[in-house]
Amino acid sequence: MATGPTHEPDCRCRICGSSVREFFDFGMQPVANGFVSEEQLGQESFFRLSVGVCTNCTMVQLTQEVPRSTLFHADYPYRSSGSAIMREHFESFAHSLLHEELSGPDPLVVEIGSNDGIMLKKVSDAGVRHVGVDPSAAAAKVAAAKGVNVRVEFFEESSAAAIRDEYGPADVIFSANTFSHIADIGSVLNGVDILLAGDGTFVFEDRYLGDIVAKNYFDQIYDEHFYLFSVASVRTMAARHGFELVDATRLPVHGGSVRYVLARAGSRPTHPRVELFLRDEDGNGITAMETLTRFGENIDRIRHDLVTLLRDLRARGKHVVGYGATSKSTTVLNYCGIGTELIPRICDSTPEKQGTFTPGVHIPVTPPETFHDPFPDYALLFAWNHAEEIFEKETEFVRNGGEWILYVPRVHIH
C-alpha cells in the first residue's frame, strides 16, 4: 500500500549514509526466486519489502536487506538464456566488446554474475581470456559445459584480488542485472578498483528507474533488486569510489534498461549522452517524492484492477493461467493476494522451476507444453518483458480464441 510517513525513520542510504524516505510498502514478501518443492512448502521465510529514495544522493533502494546467501545460493533457479532475444542481446554485446574494448594484446574480461554463460560463451569461443564469477554452482555448471571459465563465489575485494593475482588486471569488467543486487555495493566497487586496469572500463546494465516509474513496472521491485538505478544516482555513487560515469546508453531489454560505463576518474572523456540523460531525469523529476508517490498510487490501482478482472473472469467460468514464473510475478502475486483460486498454474520454460510452486502463494509451475493442454481462455503474462517473443511463439493460443492479460503499464487485455 502507498505509505506516507516512513516505517523506519532511521533507514540510512547504503551509498551515502543519508536518510532514506520510504515511498511504497509491499508488506511481507517471500524470496522472489525462492520456488519451493513439495517438501519445502510452509518452510519459507518472509521479509518486509519496501522501497525508498535517498534524500541526498537520490538512490532508490529497498529499506531492508535480505542476506545475499539467502538470495544467491548454489541452486539459484534463474537462467539468463531462457529468452532468444536475451541471447541475441548478449551475443551482440560480446561481439562489440571483442572488436572494440578487447582488441589489444591478450585482453582479459571478467563478468560479475555470469549465470549460465549467456555472454561469456561468445568470448570463450573467440579464445579470449575471461573469468566469470557467480555464487550459483548450478548456473556455473551450465556455463562451464559451454566452455566458460567460472569461479563459484561472490565478487568482492577478496575474489577480485585473487583474480588479479592469477590473471592480472582486467581490461573490462562486465555485469548485467547483477550489480544492483548487492546491498553492500561498495564491496563490489572496491573489487572493481582492485581488479580493473588503469584504462579499463566497468560496464554494467540494469533496469532503468525512469522506465519503471513511467510505465508502472512495480514488479521490478523485489528482494534481488536492492537498487533501482538512475543515471544521476549512478554518477554520484561512482564518484564516491573514484570512478566517473563516462557513458550511458538506453537498451530495450527488460522493459527499458541502461548500459552504464564507468572508468577511473580522468582516464576517459565523457560522452555527451550522459549530460542529456541527466537533464532529462531532472526535467521529469524521476526521483522527486511527488513522482514516486504517484507511482505508488498507480501500483494500488493496478492491484485493484487486476484482482477485480480475475475475479470477474472466474465468476464467468473462464479459465486463466499464468505465463512465465518470473521473479517479478512473486511481487505481483503476493502483493495482490492472488493464489490458485484465480491462477491454477503458471507455465514456464525453465526446467529448474518446473514441478515447483511459486514463492508465498504456491501456484504450481508447469512446463510450456501444458499451456496447450487445453488452451486457457486467458493467459496472464508475467514475462511481459518478453512479450514480443512469446506472442510470436504462441500464435496458436490466439487463433484458438485465447487472449493475453497484461497488468503494466495498466491492467488491459491485449
Ligand code: TYD
Ligand atoms: P525474466 O523475464 O528474466 O524475469 P525475472 O527477471 O522477473 O525473473 O524471466 C523470464 C521467465 O519467463 C523465465 O522464468 C523463463 C520464462 N519464459 C518462458 O516460460 N517462455 C518464454 O518464451 C520466455 C522468453 C521466458
